[in-house]
Amino acid sequence: MKFKLLYFGELRINPKRRAQHIADIRMKFHPQLKKLLEHTPWTNLSKYMMPGASKSPISTRHINGIDFNPIITPNLKLLAELEIQLLHPEIVGVARSDIDNRMKTLLDALRCPQNEHEVGENTPRDIGPIYTLLDDDHLVTRLSVNTSHLLSQNIFDAAHEVKGEKLNPAEDKQAREEEEKIFLMIDVNVRVEEGNLENLPFMV
Secondary structure (H helix, E strand, O other): OEEEEEEEEOOOOOOOOHHHHHHHHHHHHHHHHHHHOOOOOHHHHHHHOOOOOOOOOOOOEEEOOEEEEEEEOOOOOEEEEEEEEEEEOOOOOOHHHOHHHHHHHHHHHHEOOOOHHHOOOOOOOOOOOEEEEEOOHHHEEEEEEEEEEOOOOOHHHHHHHHHOOOOOHHHHHHHHHHOOOEEEEEEEEEEEOOOOOOOHHHOO
16 A cells, blocks of 8 residues: 655754754644545544544554554554655755755654653644654655755745745745755555555555
8 A cells, every 4th residue: 555745855864952843843744644544545544543442452652641653563563665746846866965964854754652762842742643654664664765866945935936036034034044945756556565454455
């Protein structure tokens, strides 16, 4: 079973507030994964998630007062293969692009926090369960990354340039901030490690 996740924003290499930075990225994936569970066969996963779980094994993690619902879990014997397209404003091949450390940040954002220190102080507590791709990043069995140069960091800015319009100071400041952002397209291939009745819908 396959689906895509998208991300546009900062992907820092060694942020000072690492837990919060990762939590911010995690929250960009949350609404996409929540939407995924509205479609077959992913709707089957809700039976194992809080609130309203009706089948065992329960996959929800309760950490620091927040419920996290991972999609790929060892309880259901599911694994993930990730193919990532990474577009960034830095020139491809230069040392400061630091792809390996960016991927470490990304994988931490795709998984559930493992303890209260990884939750992030500004993670919302009033929206119900937060959905993550992975229970833990050891469930990723294959990872490939293709990088390319991001030619336009700000589509809004580019549209004005085509029309010959100038940005006002506030818009120009926003455009400069966009220069640090990257675009990710993540192809997720869900694999079954060991077939059973619980993961039968994902064996096609």
